[in-house]
Amino acid sequence: MLQQLNSSQRSAVKCIDKPCLVLAGAGSGKTRVITYKIAWLIQQCGYPANAIAAVTFTNKSAREMKQRVSSLMPRKQTRGLRVSTFHTLGLSIIKHSLAALGLKTGFSIYDNTDSLSLVRELMRKTFSDPKNQAEMTLHQIDRWKNAFITPEAAQRLANGDQQLTIAAAIYEQYNHHLRTYNAVDFNDLIMLPVILLRSNEEARNYWQSRIRYLLVDEYQDTNNTQYELVKLIVGDKSGLTVVGDDDQSIYAWRGAQPENLLGLGNDYPNLNVIKLEQNYRSTGCILKAANTLIQNNPHVFEKKLWSELGFGEHIRILPCANEDIEAEQIVAEILHHKFQYGTNFKDYAVLYRGNHQSRLFERALRENNIPYYLSGGNSFFSYTEIKDLLSYLRLVANTDDDNAFIRVVNTPRREIGPSTLEALNRFSSQYNHSLFSACFESNITTGLKKRAQQNLHDFAKWILDVAHTAENDTPVAALKRIIQDIDYEQWLNDTAKDEMVAARKIENVNELIEWVSKLHTKDPEASLHDIITKLTLIDTLERNDDDEIGDNVSLMTLHAAKGLEFPHVFLVGMEEELLPHRTSIEEENIEEERRLAYVGITRAQTTLTMSFAKQRKRYGEIVDCEPSRFIDELPKDDLHWLGDNSKLTKQEQKQKGQMHFSSLRALVSGES
DNA sequence: AGAGTGAACCTTTTT
């Protein structure tokens, strides 16, 4: 069974009597180790599948891992196996002990935007300070939650510092709001389980015996609370395997602590440390570049990746006059290369630092009729129409969800404007009622007109009625009824700027319906609330997963690319102030940026091209750019600088590019 | 109440 593994991988799989740390370089087969280990535990060690849990960081990798495990053994044997993200695991723990945590069934999960708008609102209410500090405050709250610091403790720690004092006050109100409205945020999904398991022996015993073996992927990305959760679940068992790579730690900004890799040795003195250093992914040249680059970072664990795949082609560096030409050139390059080598579009990936960089590439790809897959950025769930409908569903599932209430109460128009809402809000906070239930109070005397009161009452009654439908019918039926009752298509047609936009929005609505019905078929027992929960936790990458992966060029951020691999990678925007990003330069945090570049380079299997623009528009203004320092850090002899055609005028460039395109396009389309 | 206009901010990265 372990024939297909090398000796290090094999010993990692077979190590079960001690906790095990696998330091796995990029492309060294760490997912393989985890999946084989799960199979080993089940088939050789006699663990029932439901006693094993594997934790990943994205839903996408969870899915992929599940699939890879089921390809190793009959479906029957994997029944009950838990492969999920930390957040989903936390959610299960919370659901199991709702009452002990002071939550009621049907609680809502606030996503980041929900949290942010709540903070914004609280700040506006309390401090009429128009400064845009909500984001900073939320970030501070995140940090406090991560360190298990209560609002009271935060207030003490602030020690008079004005900003911190304000943040702590907001923190207090923020938590209070969540509790009042039966809601949790993303941090709570991890933090509450930790608090529960620490203080509640029964729950702790339950989970410690329920999960007999725990495997954690991308361990360098765990934060403080996640580490605590791991320790509490493992207890004094030795059923723990952790896989990570400190060179791929790119989430420090959201609290990840790569030093958790180190701390493991202290918490588990008999820890078995295994290094995986053979890379099965990239050519020698690409690997050498990656190794040379990352050598500029300090290291806790020295490791040296090597490959048997041969040296391969040189890394190409493509200088461009500006960012338009960069996009055009690369798209031309993809077409050309595909034609020459008969590859598929899905073999190519364009990777960049920030989501906004995707635009130009999207345009260039669309102009050439090249199908592409865009990850991140404006996620499906950030479209207003989707947020609206999801808020309707949330309100139906949990009528106390004030955020959802506010979002939909006047969309489409119901003549319930700011002044009405303000009165309602005054009333509801006075009696600590949700906005929804306040609609039914007939003694709102705070200057509400009869008509406004009637509108509110009608709306709330209708919501109750839909909720009733939802109880007796499928979630899809409830959603469809909402869309119909509010005449949503009409509303979209009326409000959208032009027909195209409206049509796209309606398409999105239909996609949402499909989502809900798909989730329902998958798990017919799931309540409306379960489905909303799933939708809230779904990340953007999972969207296209159900449909088989099409033949698309991938566009994604370096963060989103982690864990993936492509035959041909284009690393674009290799410029100072972009990669490394300006704020990181200012904060003197170059190392994480270097790791980001490292992650990008190591995504490539056979060819790697890096490009940079000499000029780029920034906020509509043209600025000169310097090539990234990371290019200088690569081995000079392995770089192939492509013709520097930046001396041509822009128009000549365009012409040249276009001629190139049309001839190629003819060839390619003739072929297929 | 709601639509329409200008200023201000902005771009890291995401569960």
Next chain:
DNA sequence: GGTTCACTCT
């Protein structure tokens, strides 16, 4: 260059 938010006008 594009979006979001606050203010003003109908």
